[in-house]
Structures are given as structure tokens and as C-alpha cells.
Amino acid sequence: MKYLIFDAGPLINFSMNGLLDSLERLKENFKGEFLITKEVKEEIIDHPKTVKRFQLGAIRLEQLFNKGVFKLADLNTEEVDELKRLRDTYMQQANSMFKTKKKPVHLLDKGECAVLALSTIMKRKCKEDVPIVIDERTTRIIIENPQNLKKLMEKKLHAKINAKTETYDLFKGFKIIRSTELAYIIHKKDLFKIKHPKAFEAIVYGLKFKGTSISEKEVQALSKM
Secondary structure, three states, rough: EEEEEOOOHHHHHHHHHHHHHHHHHHHHHHEEEEEHHHHHHHHHHHOHHHHHHHHHHHHHHHHHHHHHHOOEEEOOHHHHHHHHHHHHHHHHHHHHOOEEEOEEOOOOOOHHHHHHHHHHHHHHHHHHOOOOOOOOOOHHHHHOOHHHHHHHHHHHHEEEEEEEEHHHHHOOOOEEOOOOHHHHHHHOOOOOOOOOOOOHHHHHHHHHHOOOOOOOOHHHHHHOO
């Protein structure tokens, strides 16, 4: 069985851009499962359903959840406990990785860390990489290039940062897919309903402006592929 694990951001982004139908078609084509954590469900459905501004998007996503397009992972009690322990470990280690003179630098929240924890558990269960669909920039850089993240945080905070570099290895080995990269896969499989020469470029820009961290250069490169 193949799996993709979704963070909240990409699902919200696809919803805001009116692309959830393409996600449903990708699921039919994928021949595997799209998984979320309880933390992500809370963020995309349970809480926003109580806020009028976000209610419509939450209802759209809840419909896909009820249809089984994405679902909670089927974990036993021991695995649920393990997920919580891993989630808390990732969060504690990430948020003590960098320190200014005054205080530790907060990097990751519970939602992102739960996604990392689920990926770890599912990778062990199916004995292969279980990619995470995530747009959150800090999470991606802490996985792909923590040294560069230190420089970025020093620039952002205008402060010298001391790094606990021995924790870098804890976040190695996760496979990351951004919303725009997932859109490229959908495009190559011809699963978007919109048929127009500029449609894919417009979709990538839509995802960029709704929260995917992607440079102009990367947008142009994707559009030309």
C-alpha cells in the first residue's frame, strides 16, 4: 500500500483555489491512501467549521473526508501513543535547536510535528518512504537544509543564533512534496478540469499566492516543464 500524508496547508490551499476535485481524481489514480492526523483534521475541519469566515472551506474539505478521499491513519493504541511521543519529541527538539541570547527560537507547532511522527510510523510499517505534502517553509528547510535555516532566522530576528547542531540529524530522511509539485503531478496526469494553455501556470501562481513558498524562478521552471 502506498501513502501520502497531508499537512493542513496544502489541503486548505487546494480548497481556496477551487482544486479539490482534482485532488479527488488524483486519489482515484494513486491506488493508495491519502492520510491526515487528528491535528490536521482539527485545523482544516473541526475548528474552521465554527468560524463563519472559514466555514465554507471546512465544509468542502469535510465532504472529501467523509468520502474517504483523505482519512485518519488506521493506528492501534500502541501506535497512537508512539505518535504522540514522537510528535512531542520533534516539537521539543525543533524548538530548542536555535537560541538567541534571550530565548529559544520557536520553529515548529504540534500539527507539523504530528505529520512528521505519522510519516515515521508509516515508513516503518510499509518499509518505504512515505512522502509528506507540506507547504510550511520552516518545516521543509529544517528537513532539507537546517544550516540555511539558521542563517534565515538570524536575518529575520536580527540576532546571533546558537545552534544545537546535533539535533539536525533527527529531521533528516523525510520526503517532502509542495502543493505546486503535487499540482505538477496532477497536470502531467491530465487530471485538471481546466483545459487552457495558461491553466497550469495560473494554478501554480494561485497556489503560490495562497501560501506555497515558491520563487518566481521555480514557478517559471515548473510552467515550462
